[in-house]
Amino acid sequence: MNELSSSELSSNAKKVIEEHLGRYPSKQAVTLPALHVVQEEKGCVSRKAIKEIADILELSPAQINDTLSFYGFFRTEEDPLGKKRVWICRSLPCMLRGGEELLAELCERWGIQPGQTTPDGEVTLELAECLGACDGAPCMLIDDELSLCVTADDVEKQVRGRA
Amino acid sequence: MSNEEFKPILLARQGKPNSHKLATYQADGGYQALAKALAMKNTDVVDVVKASGLRGRGGAGFPTGLKWTFLPKDLNGPVYLCINGDESEPGTFNNRVLIEQDPHQVLEGIVISSFATRTTTAYFYLRYEYGRCYRVLKDAIDEMVDNNLLGKNILGSGYDLDIHLHRGACAYICGEETGLIESLEGKRAWPRIKPPFPAIEGAFRRPTVVNNVETMACIPHILNRGAEWFMSMGIPRDPNNTRDAGSYGPKLYCISGHVNKPGLVELPMGISARDLIDKHGGGVWKDRKAKAVVPGGISMGFMSEKELDTPLDFAGPGRVGCLGLGTAAVIVIDDHTSMIDVLYNACRFFAHESCGQCTPCREGTAWSTKILERIREGRGKLSDIDVLLEISSSIGTIPGTTICGLADGAAWPIKTAINKFRPEFEEYIKSGRKSESRSLAAAH
Ligand SMILES: Cc1cc2nc3c(=O)[nH]c(=O)nc-3n(C[C@H](O)[C@H](O)[C@H](O)COP(=O)(O)O)c2cc1C
Numbered sequence: 001m002n003e004l005s006s007s008e009l010s011s012n013a014k015k016v017i018e019e020h021l022g023r024y025p026s027k028q029a030v031t032l033p034a035l036h037v038v039q040e041e042k043g044c045v046s047r048k049a050i051k052e053i054a055d056i057l058e059l060s061p062a063q064i065n066d067t068l069s070f071y072g073f074f075r076t077e078e079d080p081l082g083k084k085r086v087w088i089c090r091s092l093p094c095m096l097r098g099g100e101e102l103l104a105e106l107c108e109r110w111g112i113q114p115g116q117t118t119p120d121g122e123v124t125l126e127l128a129e130c131l132g133a134c135d136g137a138p139c140m141l142i143d144d145e146l147s148l149c150v151t152a153d154d155v156e157k158q159v160r161g162r163a
Numbered sequence: 164m165s166n167e168e169f170k171p172i173l174l175a176r177q178g179k180p181n182s183h184k185l186a187t188y189q190a191d192g193g194y195q196a197l198a199k200a201l202a203m204k205n206t207d208v209v210d211v212v213k214a215s216g217l218r219g220r221g222g223a224g225f226p227t228g229l230k231w232t233f234l235p236k237d238l239n240g241p242v243y244l245c246i247n248g249d250e251s252e253p254g255t256f257n258n259r260v261l262i263e264q265d266p267h268q269v270l271e272g273i274v275i276s277s278f279a280t281r282t283t284t285a286y287f288y289l290r291y292e293y294g295r296c297y298r299v300l301k302d303a304i305d306e307m308v309d310n311n312l313l314g315k316n317i318l319g320s321g322y323d324l325d326i327h328l329h330r331g332a333c334a335y336i337c338g339e340e341t342g343l344i345e346s347l348e349g350k351r352a353w354p355r356i357k358p359p360f361p362a363i364e365g366a367f368r369r370p371t372v373v374n375n376v377e378t379m380a381c382i383p384h385i386l387n388r389g390a391e392w393f394m395s396m397g398i399p400r401d402p403n404n405t406r407d408a409g410s411y412g413p414k415l416y417c418i419s420g421h422v423n424k425p426g427l428v429e430l431p432m433g434i435s436a437r438d439l440i441d442k443h444g445g446g447v448w449k450d451r452k453a454k455a456v457v458p459g460g461i462s463m464g465f466m467s468e469k470e471l472d473t474p475l476d477f478a479g480p481g482r483v484g485c486l487g488l489g490t491a492a493v494i495v496i497d498d499h500t501s502m503i504d505v506l507y508n509a510c511r512f513f514a515h516e517s518c519g520q521c522t523p524c525r526e527g528t529a530w531s532t533k534i535l536e537r538i539r540e541g542r543g544k545l546s547d548i549d550v551l552l553e554i555s556s557s558i559g560t561i562p563g564t565t566i567c568g569l570a571d572g573a574a575w576p577i578k579t580a581i582n583k584f585r586p587e588f589e590e591y592i593k594s595g596r597k598s599e600s601r602s603l604a605a606a607h
């Protein structure tokens with residue numbers, strides 16, 4: 001019991017990391033897959049998780065942290081994600097069709113700024129650069145699924161189950 | 164062949180029921196090109212691709228077969244093929260559609276290209292945001308493994324190959340080929356100084372080829388129908404210019420912005436921007452006129468309305484001052500839109516995405532954004548225009564001040580916006596107006 005609870009990485013995370021080790025000629029290459037599985041499970045990557053990933057990949061925690069901090073995508077335990085992560089695209093094709101207004105409108109409705117999470121911990125709002133769906137501008141990404149041609153009401157409905 | 168008679172090749176299977184499944188792909192003749200290639204010598208496959216004139220679809224337009232010949236002849240270890248599915252250039256979405264609708268077409272191209280380059284492990288680098296693509300590819304790869312199209316002794320040929328999916332983490336710079344390699348290796352995606360080029364020293368310090376998803380999708384068709392067939396489409400090379408490699412084959416054009424029908428269209432290389440907008444994009448929306456058009460992703464800069472008859476082949480956009488064809492992502496901007504807001508949006512993108520390792524790029528992208536922010540607040544000075552131009556001519560691999568081409572991509576929107584729309588910038592600054600756009604500040 002003690003030993004189980006003292007490990008920050010879930011048995012699934014360890015299994016995923018293990019599977020990836022066979023795919024690359026270097027252990028360091030498993031850094032991103034490891035960070036992804038941990039963040040998907042926990043909504044952030046804690047210092048303890050960094051240390052455990054580093055141990056498995058035979059790196060220093062600083063190397064893991066260096067990579068983690070380069071990609072604005074990963075969150076630390078001080079700044080965890082809400083249950084859903086909503087990205088609103090603001091690059092040119094989306095801007096031309098109302099992307100910036102959509103983002104500003106959601107900030108107003110939810111009373112938060114991009115990067116922040118609603119006080120109930122339900123939704124983290126993020127601004128995105130081109131999501132690769134400019135045919136459906138303005139578009140959004142919830143976790144890793146795209147939705148095209150969305151309005152603020154669509155977003156509320158999809159994210160919070162109400163308009 | 165006229166554009167009216169043209170039948171889609173890469174998008175032929177789009178929208179068919181279960182177009183993503185192996186069984187339907189094989190029923191449509193899929194994987195016959197692979198069987199054909201595996202019966203050839205790998206160098207003969209390289210020769211066919213070289214003879215077809217295929218140029219990379221990822222933005223730089225480098226001849227694909229030629230790139231493969233840069234790999235060392237004598238190998239004392241593995242070669243890697245990295246598929247570039249980072250697709251983050253604003254305006255671009257062709258890789259997404261190709262993968263979601265017809266993953267086996269792309270995967271067949273990857274197996275053939277791996278065989279040609281003697282690769283036994285290929286990495287498919289896919290931007291994280293393409294979750295649906297990831298799941299579609301994962302299932303497609305499983306189907307291939309179950310049917311001896313991947314793994315050991317593919318189709319009894321003695322050739323072995325594994326393809327591994329590798330998900331990115333939302334950073335544009337991972338699309339630059341050496342940034343991609345660093346990211347694949349588990350590091351920050353800082354592009355490398357070249358040379359050495361990846362063909363000599365790439366992923367895991369081994370010879371490596373990086374190719375785009377659409378480039379891969381062309382390969383099975385070239386094997387099936389031959390180099391001459393591929394060269395029957397597009398704009399032939401200029402016989403008076405030895406450096407022109409021509410623009411052959413079909414091309415996916417992404418249309419977005421102020422048109423009635425945004426979407427993806429496949430045509431032989433070389434349609435004009437005007438025809439693309441009017442005949443395939445449903446025309447400019449709200450009965451307005453186009454004011455400016457991006458020919459190939461925001462990095463390429465802007466064409467003015469007068470320049471819309473320019474052919475969108477590899478050479479066309481360069482003739483009107485743009486950086487090139489880029490990704491052939493055409494973004495239409497109508498005449499009700501402020502070029503100050505448009506340029507601000509472009510500059511902010513590059514400031515956000517600069518990896519920060521070269522001072523001219525990191526500072527140049529940040530300062531151009533700040534200057535435009537100030538202009539949009541009604542506090543611009545006329546001298547700002549020349550400061551912006553000076554920044555744009557000082558950053559990038561063309562002036563030779565940066566490691567990678569992101570900075571050239573940041574410079575071109577500034578150059579072309581100011582050179583082609585200077586009176587609008589001057590009038591705006593003199594008026595001291597504030598922008599009406601609700602965009603939030605440059606904050607991350
Ligand atoms: C800043 C930057 C971003 C890039 N992004 C991409 C990309 O998302 N996808 C891509 O295929 N190529 C991208 N490229 C071009 C690649 O460096 C490389 O030329 C290309 O992947 C080679 O494949 P191809 O020859 O098949 O086109 C980018 C280049 C730069 C400078």
Ligand code: SF4
Pocket residue numbers: 336353354516517518519520521522524525565566567568569570
């Ligand atoms: S040019 Fe910009 S993005 Fe490219 S390596 Fe230098 S700082 Fe990074």
Ligand code: FES
Pocket residue numbers: 089090091092093094095129130131132133134135137138139253254255
């Ligand atoms: S600009 Fe929003 S998806 Fe491309």
